[in-house]
Amino acid sequence: MGRTQPSFTASVDSEMEKLSRIANRVGLPCLRQAVTEASKRVRYFQNASYDEMMSPQELVMLALISAVAEGFCSDGGVRS
Amino acid sequence: MEGYVVDILPGAGSATLILNGFKTVEVKTTFPIYIETRDPDRVAQHPDVVYYEGEQWRYLDGREVTLHRFELRDLRAYYHLSKRYRVLNELPTVLSQTLFRLGALPFRKVSIRRGEVEIVKDELDLSELSIASVVTEDWFGPSPTGHKFRANLNGREMTGDLDDLSLRADVAECMGRACHKIRASVKLNMEEKRAPVSVKGLIEWSYVSRTPVRELMRATIGKALTTNEAWVAFKRRVIIPDVVPRVEKERNLEQLRSVDKGGLVLFPKLGCFNDVVQVDFSSLYPSIIIKYNISAETVDACHDVVTEIGHDLCYKEKGIVPEALEWLVNRKEYLKSVDPERAEAVKWILVASFGYLGYRNSKFGKIEAYELVTHFARKTLRNALEIASERGLEVIHGIVDSLMVKGRDVDDFVREVQERTGFKLKAEPMSWVVLTSRRDGNPYPMRYFGRTSDGVKMKGVIRDNMPNLVKDFLEDLRKLMSSASDCEELMTLRAEVMRLLRGYLERVVSGEPRDYVVWVKGIPYVRGVRGFYDARNGFLGRDLEYYRQYLSRTVRVVYPWL
Numbered sequence: 001m002g003r004t005q006p007s008f009t010a011s012v013d014s015e016m017e018k019l020s021r022i023a024n025r026v027g028l029p030c031l032r033q034a035v036t037e038a039s040k041r042v043r044y045f046q047n048a049s050y051d052e053m054m055s056p057q058e059l060v061m062l063a064l065i066s067a068v069a070e071g072f073c074s075d076g077g078v079r080s
Numbered sequence: 081m082e083g084y085v086v087d088i089l090p091g092a093g094s095a096t097l098i099l100n101g102f103k104t105v106e107v108k109t110t111f112p113i114y115i116e117t118r119d120p121d122r123v124a125q126h127p128d129v130v131y132y133e134g135e136q137w138r139y140l141d142g143r144e145v146t147l148h149r150f151e152l153r154d155l156r157a158y159y160h161l162s163k164r165y166r167v168l169n170e171l172p173t174v175l176s177q178t179l180f181r182l183g184a185l186p187f188r189k190v191s192i193r194r195g196e197v198e199i200v201k202d203e204l205d206l207s208e209l210s211i212a213s214v215v216t217e218d219w220f221g222p223s224p225t226g227h228k229f230r231a232n233l234n235g236r237e238m239t240g241d242l243d244d245l246s247l248r249a250d251v252a253e254c255m256g257r258a259c260h261k262i263r264a265s266v267k268l269n270m271e272e273k274r275a276p277v278s279v280k281g282l283i284e285w286s287y288v289s290r291t292p293v294r295e296l297m298r299a300t301i302g303k304a305l306t307t308n309e310a311w312v313a314f315k316r317r318v319i320i321p322d323v324v325p326r327v328e329k330e331r332n333l334e335q336l337r338s339v340d341k342g343g344l345v346l347f348p349k350l351g352c353f354n355d356v357v358q359v360d361f362s363s364l365y366p367s368i369i370i371k372y373n374i375s376a377e378t379v380d381a382c383h384d385v386v387t388e389i390g391h392d393l394c395y396k397e398k399g400i401v402p403e404a405l406e407w408l409v410n411r412k413e414y415l416k417s418v419d420p421e422r423a424e425a426v427k428w429i430l431v432a433s434f435g436y437l438g439y440r441n442s443k444f445g446k447i448e449a450y451e452l453v454t455h456f457a458r459k460t461l462r463n464a465l466e467i468a469s470e471r472g473l474e475v476i477h478g479i480v481d482s483l484m485v486k487g488r489d490v491d492d493f494v495r496e497v498q499e500r501t502g503f504k505l506k507a508e509p510m511s512w513v514v515l516t517s518r519r520d521g522n523p524y525p526m527r528y529f530g531r532t533s534d535g536v537k538m539k540g541v542i543r544d545n546m547p548n549l550v551k552d553f554l555e556d557l558r559k560l561m562s563s564a565s566d567c568e569e570l571m572t573l574r575a576e577v578m579r580l581l582r583g584y585l586e587r588v589v590s591g592e593p594r595d596y597v598v599w600v601k602g603i604p605y606v607r608g609v610r611g612f613y614d615a616r617n618g619f620l621g622r623d624l625e626y627y628r629q630y631l632s633r634t635v636r637v638v639y640p641w642l
Contacts, residue, residue, distance in 0.1 A: 013522075043347035043523055044347065046347060047347055050341075050345075050458070051344070051462060053337065053338050
């Protein structure tokens with residue numbers, strides 16, 4: 001097409017990695033668990049949002065919220 | 081004299097038609113050239129101009145213009161004049177236009193009496209033609225310097241030493257020294273061929289594009305497509321420009337982000353699934369172009385259909401691209417039952433038709449038209465997904481024009497999608513399908529394999545640039561997996577798969593030099609202990625570890641239960 005957009009999937013992955021690094025540094029095991037779960041389901045949010053205008057950050061947050069809402073990281077607390 | 085038009089050779093004031101069976105006949109003709117000039121008399125001073133006429137033509141945007149058609153005695157004058165004046169309507173090519181006027185289109189059966197040509201059979205019948213393909217081979221595979229040959233003459237396979245090769249055909253594709261050894265009315269050198277189709281496919285392209293096969297030999301798919309579109313424009317007296325100025329609509333980044341998207345690709349659910357049906361839209365993109373009348377000149381020409389992506393469509397006149405594609409889609413459907421190889425050649429043109437809409441040098445394309453096609457494609461697949469969900473079907477995968485669904489009454493689902501979208505679908509049941517992941521565990525949409533009634537179908541698994549050994553392994557694995565009737569049986573094949581793998585790991589050590597060859601961009605390589613080397617310089621050893629790891633890596637992807 002004469003112009004190239006960066007890969008949306010690669011941007012989502014890079015956002016996910018960023019979140020995962022932060023969760024590791026904070027040392028909240030349940031947050032780590034929620035981030036891991038979010039990374040498993042983020043592709044399905046991608047499937048559903050393909051026709052919408054959504055940034056990779058919004059998408060990653062939505063996946064994380066869905067994981068938290070379903071009980072991941074429900075005990076909370078700093079374990080470091 | 082009667083026969084199929086195989087080729088045309090231009091002469092002075094005449095052209096020699098080459099018919100099948102090495103028959104030739106000379107017919108009187110002139111050669112047309114369209115020039116945009118205010119001083120036609122000056123052009124007519126060229127000694128080879130027989131006469132000229134003014135004609136009313138129009139541009140794609142509807143502006144009318146007077147063009148002059150000069151009739152030339154000799155084709156050499158065409159090249160002379162085209163360097164000095166602005167020549168239009170260069171497609172269809174001058175020889176195609178000449179054949180068209182003579183009534184002797186390529187690969188039609190004609191009768192010629194006293195210089196008058198008449199088409200007696202408009203349909204292409206390959207049984208009356210002799211078609212050959214001759215490949216010379218070296219130890220690593222096809223090579224122009226090889227001393228062995230592998231030939232196919234009308235479906236009959238032949239092999240032997242090149243010195244013993246003797247073959248006659250109307251049209252032959254050949255390689256290297258083999259081209260000097262055969263006799264053919266048209267020889268197509270494989271080293272110059274750019275089209276991804278066989279000699280039969282090229283003949284089909286020549287037939288549908290009404291262009292001599294010799295001119296298509298070096299052509300890309302784009303030329304075959306553009307020529308088809310150019311014929312539609314030519315008949316409507318719409319000028320076919322040499323260069324198309326293309327200015328895209330001004331848009332901000334947000335607008336661009338929302339419309340500059342491809343087809344809808346879903347990330348698959350991972351694992352092995354029993355009783356799945358793959359539902360494919362037939363020629364979805366060309367069908368969208370035809371249904372919504374998408375062509376450069378119909379986009380934003382009026383507002384008959386207003387879309388949410390900011391580009392509108394006009395239905396006042398049928399677009400050039402939809403008209404050209406309609407005949408190709410019908411042709412492909414007809415050929416499917418007659419000759420799948422030729423149907424595949426037409427399919428290639430249809431595949432390119434969408435991409436060409438957005439290509440900057442395309443004569444009948446426009447970026448907005450391209451965006452409209454992907455927009456409608458996403459909408460269509462989304463519609464199908466909604467219908468599947470309403471019917472309680474589980475969608476396990478979807479790529480652009482294809483869905484994999486699981487559940488009851490899939491036939492009813494297919495019927496409803498056809499009715500609601502207006503596009504044709506075909507359903508292929510699979511007793512099982514495996515959807516695999518990337519190395520990081522995330523789903524990978526472009527690779528799957530499953531068992532259909534024709535055996536195991538693999539997508540994105542066997543690549544051209546794999547070592548021959550690995551390709552053979554995957555073929556054997558495919559045969560082995562086809563014995564499994566469901567996922568549970570597939571998983572129990574573990575011991576057989578291990579046995580097969582062990583056999584191939586042994587072959588890594590004791591294999592033939594040809595087993596280690598990897599083709600990359602037409603060059604054969606072998607992986608040696610110091611890295612890859614060009615196999616054309618001879619076999620200089622192999623890196624056993626590389627091939628072992630390649631096999632182990634591949635088996636983990638295709639058979640994750642090891």
